[in-house]
Amino acid sequence: MQQLVPAIQGLEIPDVLDGRGHLATNPNGLQWPGRDPEALRGLVWHQALSWGSVEAVARYHTGANSHLYPGGVESIAYTWAIRRNGQIVLCNDFNKAVWSQGYAKRPGNENAEFVSVMYEGLFDGPHLDDPSAGQPTYLQMLAGLALWHVCKDIWQWHDDALYGHYLLGKPACPGAALETMVAAIRSNAPVPGYELTNVQGRQEALKALGYYTGAVDGLWGPESKGALMRFQSDHGLVADGVWGTATEAAVKTALRALSPVPAYDFTTVEGRQEALKALGYYTGVVDGLWGAQSKEALIRFQSEHALVADGIWGPQTEAAVLQALQARQA
């Protein structure tokens, strides 16, 4: 923090550079599928995994030796890049479904729902064995946070809409420092099933955690305050009975640990199959392949839960699956 403050004060992010039309492209490479920018539901952070510049990464992705596709892809596979000096580079139009989250085996046009950022550099972490690895710069991290907040405002996302590639199948990306930032930001996201902005919801949460035994009546009296103080002292917080940001973060973490539901990663086909299997709708193999059997299972679930039975995993279906899993645990 002591180093971050002067870095913030000295922050002069140069203008966002429009890399479209400047970075290398390949008219004969794999063309990106299209997508609806309104339907975007998350931002994924990556690292370059090399010390090459943004320009070099673009040449590599679009070149003959690209690991993404034989003969190269249309353009660099990220929506934005952030240079070592903190400059944000716009790399692609939002309506291009670039390879933003890699091969997570998500159903359908698997990159259609994410925008992505690549931090220039090769960053250290437990999953990378490379002596030349280093760290992102403070200016990069600040620019990344600024960009995240802008995206969050534009698309009206919660904090769990920020991902690191490690959450989507690549443990080494974007490295330990950025992974810590992603995890910290995500911990602020609402916990499904709990509304912590009102007294009733806070009583419910404290009850679920075993601290409050009174009635959930929406009245914050001595019993509620006592419960909160016990929670606070058990969690290394100042036991003042005041519901502040640190207390709320600790409550969220405790609630997440309580619920077995986050064990299902709904962003992957495997996670969706596992959830449908746990609920008794899918009886096939959890293989990450979204075939007819998976779709039929989802359609059965939807029709039994008063949803449009279209076999599509949308936000309403996901909320219903989550609720069904939680009800099962209760």
Ligand SMILES: [Zn+2]
């Ligand atoms: Zn990555």
